[in-house]
Amino acid sequence: MGKNLTQKIPGAHLVSGEMEAGKEIAIRIDQTLTQDATGTMAYLQFEAMGVPKVKTELSVSYVDHNMLQSGFENADDHRFLQTIAAKQASIFQDLATGIVIRCIWNGLPNRAKRCSASIPTHPLPAVWV
Numbered sequence: 674m675g676k677n678l679t680q681k682i683p684g685a686h687l688v689s690g691e692m693e694a695g696k697e698i699a700i701r702i703d704q705t706l707t708q709d710a711t712g713t714m715a716y717l718q719f720e721a722m723g724v725p726k727v728k729t730e731l732s733v734s735y736v737d738h739n740m741l742q743s744g745f746e747n748a749d750d751h752r753f754l755q756t757i758a759a760k761q762a763s764i765f766q767d768l769a770t771g772i773v774i775r776c777i778w779n780g781l782p783n784r785a786k787r788c789s790a791s792i793p794t795h796p797l798p799a800v801w802v
Contacts, residue, residue, distance in 0.1 A: 704731040707763075713750045716757045724761075741801040 677683065680692060683700050690698030705727070707715050712734050734754050751767075758765035 684714075696779070700731055704729050705733070707732075707734045709734075709736045709750060709754060712754055716754065716761070719761070720757070727763055728763045732758075732761065733766060734758045734763050735766045738764075 683698065684692050686700040686703065688699040688701050690696055692698065716734075734757075736751050736754060755765050755767070757763075
């Protein structure tokens with residue numbers, strides 16, 4: 674019997690354990706995606722843990738959720754995300770570069786790509802933070 678996506682993707686990234694229901698496994702995370710509504714807290718936690726640099730093949734930080742500037746907080750968060758992305762070796766996608774859902778699905782298989790209407794649509798497995 675063939676495997677479904679919830680078996681194929683973790684199975685291809687399996688580091689240890691067995692792919693059996695109820696069993697614990699360890700997987701290799703090859704790419705991550707953060708967005709401005711949750712990315713600030715995620716990167717603050719990475720800093721608190723002393724993580725000097727991302728260890729994934731690809732990490733992208735999008736600014737596409739908190740764009741309403743009703744105060745200084747969102748602009749401060751956006752500057753923080755840009756700064757920490759550079760420090761962490763992540764790709765920073767600023768305002769007006771596209772909406773994350775559309776951008777991530779427009780990437781090439783297994784690689785995120787900057788938004789472009791000319792890129793063919795392919796599914797892209799990613800870890801949402």
